[in-house]
Amino acid sequence: MTWLVALRDLQWGRRRFAIAVTATALVFALGLLMSGVSASFDNEIRRTVDAIGADGWLVPAESFGPFTGPATMPAARAAVARRLPGVRRADPIAVLRASTRTPRRGSVNLLGVVPGGVGSPAGAEARLLERGLAIADASLGLGVGDGLDLSGTSFRVGAVTHGRTYFAGVPTVTVSLRAAQRLALGGRPLATAIVTQGAPVRAPRGFALLGNADVRTDLGRPVAQAKQTISFIRLLLWAVGAGIIGAIVYLAALERMREFAALKAIGVSTRDLMAGLAAQAALLSLLSAVLAVALENAIAPAVAMSVEVSPAALATLPLIAVTAGIAASALAIRRAVAVDPALAFGAAR
């Protein structure tokens, strides 16, 4: 009975409910996009650290992170690290920034690695770096063989990576350490970190030892505020979406007060009335969630930033939407529960 009345009422006011579902879906889709952008920040950090594949990071003691506070040191100090207990291999790495004009003016993250060493891609890609080619992320917009201008120096793209970005979608370009030194360190044999395979037990004098978790924190530092803001906006969007559902169910309930009164008067229980309204809110929310997923898929390609909505986020969306929708309908449910059945009698007070 509950479902029948709820469904029929939705059919009855289908245009109004369709507008509400569309509006809510749009809001939920924006929420999903925000989730996707926020998740992409975490994912790009994870991918960057995973791609370097180090077990330990040694940075100058005064540096608080290899990505956000790089300080230079002689690349030869990697030899000190190689002698540390627990270290199987250690190589210098240069984490830098460069400007580019190809294919458009912008900044890139520049990673200088020892080809074939720790932090370097393996096999054929390592040989590309040895030959002086660059490996660029696809988000830069260049393909294999394209010319790449890095701070006024010309390179050729030897391979393309996917998802290798950090600092909120800035593409990463990997070159050999020597090329990076020529490009951004005046050709001096410097590095900004030493990456190791096998975790050092302790840091040598003048170094700070960081694990991958520390490096991820370092990479996340510049986007922490953006993530916080996105989370807040996402929360607001959820509230707006739930509010739309709540408002439409409330307005529909207001119009049905006499109907509720009559139903109560003929013996329909308050619990059934509550269930009917909750079912409506749940159904509207569910439809909005489903439409939101479709809208998000349609909108995401148009967003400049990477949007990576996780399957978990997609799976929990209906649950969150339904919970929020029912919670927002509490006011409508309260009104329906409180309606005096005497209202069903025309002149009754």
Added chain:
Amino acid sequence: MNLVCRDVAVEYSCGTQAVRPIDGLDLEVSSGELVLLMGPSGCGKTSLLSMLAGILRPLRGRISVDGLEVTRLAGGRLTDYRRHRVGVVFQAFNLVPSLTAAENVEIPLRAAGRGRRQSRKRARELLEQLGLGDRCSHRPGALSGGQQQRVAIARALALDPPVVLADEPTAHLDRAQVGRVARLLREIADEGRVVIVATHDDRIAPLADRAVMLDEPAAAPAPARAEAFDPALGAGAKIPVYAAT
């Protein structure tokens, strides 16, 4: 089966003044009786129906249906009373506009826990009995006033309650429909039910067993008067039966 009211009073405030349209009402109605509640607007007809329906609690007094004291019911037992003991036909029909005629009749059945198929069958049977067999799948908006009224009557009869209450059942009907609804109410009473109808319409009177005349409301605590008249004796032949206390 009988319905008994003893010393019933109802009061509500009208602005700053308390009004007591019914004060010290005694009434007994037996099964098979069709009783009309008549009187001017505001005299308490609808209030009395609301009290009999278990919707309005009287200021004082006792209402019982077949020994069950309605005025003492609350919560689930009151819902159960409304559902099983009394059927109500509202002045404005109060059908759910989004449901078909059959679905409207199904509501009390489904609310009482009857199965979908069983409810559908019962609803169709009732609508066919009331001459609406071909209107089962129509929504109220597609039905005439008389047809809507019959759907409302079918809904009231769905669970075969021993008491049927109707509030101004002919208010929105034309002359031909009034006659049909009046005869229908008579038939419902003849099936062994208590039927109480609040109405201004004395065209129903010839088919009623008796009418209860309610006076203009009085300011509390002055007592209101309630009288009854026998339709067979005509409108002018009033038989006082309720002594104001």
